[in-house]
Amino acid sequence: MGDIIAISLPILLPFILYVALSVIGVVLERNHEKQLDxxxxxxxxxxxxxLDNVPGMTSESGKLVSGNVVMGTGYLKQLTASFRTLVGGEVKGYQRVLDRARREAQLRMVESALAEGAHAIVNVRFETSDVGGVKPFSEVFCYGTMVR
Amino acid sequence: MLLVNTETIPGHTIIEARGLVSGNTIRAKHLGRDIGAGLKNLVGGELTGYTELLNESRQEATQRMIDNAMAMQANAIVNVRFTTSAVAGGAAELYAYGTAVVVQPNDA
Known part of the structure; x- marks a missing residue:
């Protein structure tokens, strides 16, 4: 019995680690999505x-507002995605990460505008860039002009 | 200094365009932050250290653009745009540009 454990442990360990990290990742992702909602x-x-103005509304002043977030895709999703590229198709894991990043960046911009008493944000632009070099880190930067 | 990314500023009139102004900065993350981010990436999610780093760098680039506009005696920058690009070795370039203008409030 002891022998079986001793032999199988080195084989099973990476698998256990994979499952544990995946579970933590999924829980964190769900929590973040709930918080975003x-x-x-x-x-x-x-x-x-x-648009560069709010139709039917006149404003007195404008100011630049922005929000950014850097998200790591997670090595496991990167591994899953590398298998996905063998057959092609949508990479759902990445899609969900970038969706969260965009919502988070937009919320940060909106919250900072609201704190300054904005009535609306116009000319909103999104920019996504790869900042991790070989690592799967993506930055989403969202900016616009808040009007009062 | 007024900054907007629209072509006009609500409540203000542009009297004169001074020209294109820009500012940039290239930042590399330091090793400690990189290791921290590497560990966080085991499960994925936001990398706060990087978020702050890029935020600060973008402010730096924006400040350089503002200094540039001040040297031109402008009091506002319109149509501001930002770009980010990865350059060799995992460093990132943040670039901000816009048109420096002289504006006057409408009620003055």
Missing amino acids: EREAKVGGFPILD
């Missing part, structure tokens, strides 16, 4: 446009 509900209805 709550914060989005709180600022719901605030006008965010990528």
Whole structure:
């Protein structure tokens, strides 16, 4: 019995680690999505446009606002994605990470604008860039002009 | 200094365009932060150290653009754009540019 454990442990260990890290990753991802839902509900209805003015509204002043976030994709998702590239198709793992990053960056921009008493944010732009070199780190930067 | 990424500033009139201004900075992350981020990336999620680093660097680039505009005696920058690109060795370049203008409040 002891022999079986001694032999199988080195083989099983990477597998156990893989499962444990995946589970932690999924839990963290769900928590973040839940938190995003709550914060989005709180600022719901605030006008965010990528036009350069709000139709039918006159404003007195404008100021640049922005929000950014760097997200790591996680090595496990990178591994899964590398298998995905063998057959092609949508990489759901990455899609979800970038979706969270974009929502987070937008919320940070909106929250900072609201703190300064903005009525709306116009001319919103998103920019996504790869900042990790060989590592799967992506930055989402969101900016616009808040108007009062 | 007024900064907007629209072509006009609400409540202000642009009297004169002074020209294109820009600012950039290239930052590399330091080893400690990189190791921390590497560990965090085992499970994925936000890498706070990197978020702050890029935020500070972008402010630096913006400040250089503002200094540039001040040298031109401008009091606002319109149509501001940002770009980010990865350069060799895992360093990132942050670049900000816009048009320096002289504006006047409408009620003055």
